Amino acid sequence: MPPAGDGWEPALAAALLGAERAPPAADPLSVSLAVSLAGADPGGALLARLAAHATLHRAGAGLGPEALIPAEPRARIGLECPPAAATRLHGLLADGPSAAARLAEWCTLAAARGMRAPDWLLPALAARRDTLADAIDGIAAPELAWLGRARGDSGEGAEQPADWTDGTVAERRAAFTAWRARDPEAARLALEPVFRKEKADLREALVGALETGLSEADEPFLEACLDDRGGGVRMAAQRLLPHLPAARYAARMARRARAALAIESRGGFPEGTTHSLVVTLPEASPDLARDGVTADAWQNWSGGARATLLRAILECAPPSAFCDHPPELWIGLALQNDWAKPILDGLHAMVRRTRDPAWALALADVLGRACAGDRERPANALIAFWAQALALLPEAAWEARVGAVIRARRFEVLPDLLAHGPDRFSEGFSAALLDGLAVACRGSGDLRQSLGKGGVIGGLGERLWSGADAAASAAALVARLPEEGGGRLREHLMDLAATLALRAAMRRDFEPDTEREGARG
Known part of the structure; x- marks a missing residue:
């Protein structure tokens, strides 16, 4: 009315x-x-x-x-950003989704300096929270909450959590996942007595939702799901059980891995001990199929179906299955074996799943030595495998090993290594990488052509440290590149320089006016 x-x-x-x-x-x-x-x-x-x-x-x-009734007073959090930074933020918000990475970086820079966006941009920031909630809340969460209350959408009287027993399959899974996030044990206990009465598609969805809050307490239920009449339910349980190292599933896979791979040692003092890897390819069986280990035709290598079974067993095995010898020995012997590809692929998948630090380090270092030991350029497949193994390391360890490659001027493998690794590089590594690229760009035409493949160099602008020195170094790379033979590398270096220049300008936007005037002077 x-x-x-x-x-x-x-x-x-x-x-x-x-x-x-x-x-x-x-x-x-x-x-x-x-x-x-x-x-x-x-x-x-x-x-x-x-x-x-x-x-x-x-x-x-x-x-x-x-x-x-007047709105409650708003407590101001932090200092308002300088006008230049506010203007930059306005432009990023106007650019829409295409500027999402820069907008997230703007919020990170502001949060690091204890600054906030100006009041007149709060509504526009609120409109982007659905896709950049973490970044935006880092600089404006209290103010956006106040703005919501002032608008009358404070969230009071919001609906209670949805009932996971009612609705579509997607709605029930979402509600059950939310419950698992709050109380994993209670959610599973509520599911168990009614699980068999549900349809197969819902049973599959609910088993998949157990990934949230997954623990050893879920093992008996998941083990029972391996015998479910629904194939999708069995597959969902097979995906989760390898993540439980104390489960019966892990023990079965460990026994199979030890039966497939063994190290034989011969000799001793004074000749020394020699080791060899004995491989026994597994046979398909109903027990293997129950645990999700099957030889799909599209996975077959030249070794045939049994080689794919070997790889799958190693992927699902726990690292403890190989505790009788150090990881370096297993990996080194696998490199020399006729079944090197399925063995190394399986071990790599095991390390990627478990993130075992000793195995990750051994995989990266043994493969690195193998690549360095080749008199000629190592095989592309070996380099790619080494790059993937390096990506399993912590950021500092990854930078240390790739930094050693740069110092050794092995620039031909850099694109493969840089295609993986951290999303952000440290300041020291960024400087070393840019210095290395400056040397590489003065190398042979073949090397420049190799660096220009794949667009990896152009994408480094998002990962390098974005200080003024980095932006200047990137611009110098373009200027010093020989006129002949630049090709794609020139385009990628121009993209790199432009991105770093923009990111450096964003940092300068947050400097006080006196500092920026002094820099210009």
């Missing part, structure tokens, strides 16, 4: 009747307008009356008395 005294309805009725036939207005606003517009033509007076009442009507439509 419109508020008392609203003259919108009478004004609208007058317009429908026509300016000449409308009765005289009786409300105070219309009378006041009639006096002020004395002598005006009837049509113009009616239009002015409609405009005035429409404004008041829209301003008060749907609002109760509580709308007149």
Whole structure:
């Protein structure tokens, strides 16, 4: 209902009747307008009356008395960013999704300096929270919450968590996943007695939802799911059980791995001990199939179906299956074996799943020595495998090993190594990499052509440290690149320089005016 005294309805009725036939207005606003517009033509007076009442009507439509209560005072968090940074933020918000990476970086820079966005950009920031919630909340969470309360959407009286026993499959899975996030044990206990009564597609979805909050307490239920009548349910359980190292599933895989791979040692003092890897390819069986180990035709290598079974067993085995010898020995012997590819692929998948630090380090270092030991350029497949193994290391360890490659001027393998690794590089590694690229760009035409493949160099602008020195070094790379033979590398270096220049400018936006004026002077 419109508020008392609203003259919108009478004004609208007058317009429908026509300016000449409308009765005289009786409300105070219309009378006041009639006096002020004395002598005006009837049509113009009616239009002015409609405009005035429409404004008041829209301003008060749907609002109760509580709308007149002033909003709570807003506590200001941090200092407002400098005008240059605010202008940059406005441009990033106007650019839409294409500027998401830069917008997230702007928020990170502001949060690191304890700064906030200006008030006039809060509504635009609120509109981007659905895709960049973490970044935006880091600089504006209290203010956006205040803005929500001022708008009347504070979230009070929000719906209770959805009932996981009702709705579509997607709705029930989402509700059950939310419950698992709050109380994993209670959610699974509630699922167990009714699980068999549900349809297969829902059973599969709910088993998949157990990934949230997964623990050894879920093992008995997941083990039972291996015998479910639904193939999708069995596959969902097979995906989760390898992540439980104390489960019966892991023990079975460990036994199979030890049966497939063994190290034989011969000799001793004074000749020394020699080791060899004995491989026994597994046979397909119902027990293997129950645990999800099957030889799919599209996975077959030249070794045939049994080689794919070997790889799958090693992938699902726990690292403890190989505890009788150090990881370096297993990996080194695997490199020399006729079944090197399925063995190393399986071990790499095991390390990627478990993130075992000793195995990750051994895999990266043994493969690195193998690549360095080749007199000629090592095989592309070996380099790619080494790069993937390095990516399993912590950031500092990855930078240390790739930094050694740069110092050794093995630039031909850099694109493969840089295609993986951390999303952000440290300042020291960034400087070393840019220095190495400066040397590489003065190398042979073949080397420059190799560096230009794949677009890896152009994408480094998002990962390198974004200081002014890095931006200047990247610009110098473009300037010093030989005119002949630049090709794609020139384009990638120009992209790199442009991205770093933009990111460096964003950092300067947050500097106080005095510092920026001093830099210009």
